[in-house]
Amino acid sequence: MQYDGYLPEPCLLHPEQVTEYPDNLEVSKELQEQLGNWSMWQAADVEMDSDYESCPEEFYDSELAGAPGWKVGGWPRWTSTDPDPRLCTACGSDMDALLTIATFESGDDSSWLPRQEPEAASLTGFDPYERSQPTAVHIGSGYDQQLYVCPATPEHPHSELMH
Numbered sequence: 734m735q736y737d738g739y740l741p742e743p744c745l746l747h748p749e750q751v752t753e754y755p756d757n758l759e760v761s762k763e764l765q766e767q768l769g770n771w772s773m774w775q776a777a778d779v780e781m782d783s784d785y786e787s788c789p790e791e792f793y794d795s796e797l798a799g800a801p802g803w804k805v806g807g808w809p810r811w812t813s814t815d816p817d818p819r820l821c822t823a824c825g826s827d828m829d830a831l832l833t834i835a836t837f838e839s840g841d842d843s844s845w846l847p848r849q850e851p852e853a854a855s856l857t858g859f860d861p862y863e864r865s866q867p868t869a870v871h872i873g874s875g876y877d878q879q880l881y882v883c884p885a886t887p888e889h890p891h892s893e894l895m896h
């Protein structure tokens with residue numbers, strides 16, 4: 734049986750180190766209140782569309798938490814469910830995200846748009862309109878596949894989550 738959707742297209746790898754933060758539902762109650770407070774964002778002079786006035790925590794989740802795309806380490810992106818702790822089956826430790834295999838990178842209007850090499854646009858066979866899915870790997874209905882590792886004992890069984 735073939736799984737074409739799981740075979741990456743050959744593509745260049747340009748690792749980029751980014752800073753991302755946990756989903757707003759994974760931070761303390763006090764911090765959640767601050768993230769949901771429009772006037773605090775205004776006081777911090779953050780450039781934010783007024784559409785977010787009633788829900789600035791959505792701006793946070795979209796622009797600062799959980800970078801999209803393939804990544805090593807970092808935070809889970811809880812797009813289809815609320816955060817759910819991943820506990821090691823051997824010792825009960827809260828597991829860390831190890832690798833994320835994503836169906837999509839990010840759209841052109843996102844702050845997460847990867848830094849582009851100037852020559853990338855002229856590469857043979859490179860379609861700028863397929864930038865959001867350069868590997869052509871397709872997980873489920875456009876989901877992410879995440880592998881988790883036990884932070885206490887890396888030899889403990891890994892777990893996976895598709896979401």
Ligand SMILES: [Zn+2]
Pocket residue numbers: 821822823824825826883884885886889
């Ligand atoms: Zn463990």
